[in-house]
Amino acid sequence: MTPRLAIHDLLANSPNPERVQAFLAGKKLPIVEGSSVTFIWYGQADGVTLRHWIYGLESDSALVRVPGTDMFHLTVEIPYGSRVEYKYELHRGGGSQWVEDPFNPNRARDPFGANSVLQGEGYELPTWIKPDPVAREGSLEPFAYNSAVFGAKRTGCIYRPARFRKTRLYPLLVVHDGSDYLNYTGMKTILDNLIHRLEIPDIIVAFTDSPDRLREYANDERHARFLTEELVPDLTSRLPLYDRPQARCLMGASFGAVASFSTAYRYPGFWGRLILQSGSFAFTDIGKRNRRGPLFDRVVEFVNSYREDPAPVSERVFVSCGVYESLIYENRSMVPLLDKAGMQVRFVEARDGHNWENWRDRLREGLSWVFPGPLMFVYE
């Protein structure tokens, strides 16, 4: 039986502008009632369309006007625990414009701007993403490196944990799209918090960036050589790092995950830990043409070849993907391959899309899987 929703009460009560105003007063929008979510636009428009990034759900969903008012509504079934990024497309005078929901304060930022965020029933904002006044802060310092492989400068930031000591040895985490991870997941705060909670050990993190990520991250031999034969030796000469695969991790999201995995593939046994978030692991079962376009050609070539002959490239791999991503099929397909090849795999799915907050929300599980902290060792 369909539950009686707030919008049903309004519609049954001969709505007019005053009643709509009263209905909206003090309401948190969108209205979440169990798995039913009512999206609402209030304002002048000829028409309103919900735009979201849930793969599999109708992407062009028109909101319906409440007759005689400026309110538009659309009720959608959203599964428990979901997090959905969306915008409204407003149609006015023959044109249209995508806007954030002015009645919803929840926003997610990304390199393209910001989206409104629906926090569905059961979704909880992780406590460990917010600055904890008790957690000591690590430091971030910019670094630049002249890469012989690329014949150009590469830049990034180095994170050192609070209480860093030159006489200690630390594991190394190398992050692809480092600036985006810092800006859009708040990863520095997360590192501070997880270290404080003893859920991960003190680690050194190299946040790296690429000036041409779609090319360099897409299974580029030069990139693998740069990370393994240039960056790591350079960091090791300057910082107290463990020299063992178990203490070296590569991570990235989307193409960054492909870059991580293809680098580990080229240097099997060197990178003992991997975190692969929503990897763009496109492949074909027959033929070489893929539906995602030429940018993916080298990725498809690589993944097809790996699927043909899976080999252990790392020891411990964390894989995560949103079930509302078009890449969920590819990521689910990778897991049994990695497992079969003898790697220890932890696969986590979330009711979320291909976005930075999905990747943020999985960082605790990912980081503590590849680098378990001293939680089990400390008894105060």
Added chain:
Amino acid sequence: MPPRAVVLLGPQRFDPSLGESVSKLGVTGRIAVITAGWQEREAEDEELSAHLHGKTVNLRLHERAEEVFKADKALQNAHRERQEVLRHRQDFYRIRLESGLEAERVIRSRSAPADIMDDEDAASVAAIRALDDWHLAQCARVRKDFEDRCDLTPSPALAKHRREIAGVMKECEAVAIAGGHVASLLNRLALFDIGKLIGNRYVFAWSAGAMAISDRVVLFHDHPPQGPGASEILDVGLGLAPGVVVFPEPQQRLDLDHRERVELLARRFAPAMCLGFPARSRVILKGGRFSAPDGVIVLRRDGTHGLFDPKKDAA
């Protein structure tokens, strides 16, 4: 010669009860304090010292170890190599253990005639116990190799510090061993052979300290980021509190209402008793007998838990 008495206590961080136990046993002399589990913060013992009315002397085991390693690079390298081997051993043991625990869980969830279930259940626990024993044997072998190496190439720096520690301890009536990082603490206790130096002094130990002086050090946490964790053996302890497996802060770290988990812990480590030590809890162990229990929680083989009563639980 064993200690006159060993007092196992709950965490002392926020509401210390150590002083009461010291008074109860009539200890009035100096107390050697070991805070090596605090690692770099070892020297920050002002509150502890004040709590014991300033009658303390810190053995500085963490700092001394650093000094020894600085002076004797060969020993440091050997020690690092040993730790590396132990880490590998722990990793591989954990992989097997997780599989063993998962098999136990799956078998337990199946339906079959009672006699078959009993057999299979016993076999699951026996397999886990065998894994634990295997791991302990591996650790013992690694430690023996290191000790042989130390005997073959004595370290003057280590010998000097051992003499100094022995000298300090001669002036002390008791030893207090604080919590912290249990592996780090255990390493320092072993490096300076503290087990032998304690002699018949009173011992007060809490949290990681209590774990380190028991027979077996069991690492545990039922609520880690990766879901219910697998309790794993780290190594043997000093053996000053035989027959006990110590679980500090059981209400925070153990899922005490999960009967299967409690039962498995109790059966896995039997005949040793699994005792949980919340804040302000205490039990005294003297001549192999427990007395004056206060707030200590015992995990029973039927999956229940309750206040430890030596007359009933240790019978």
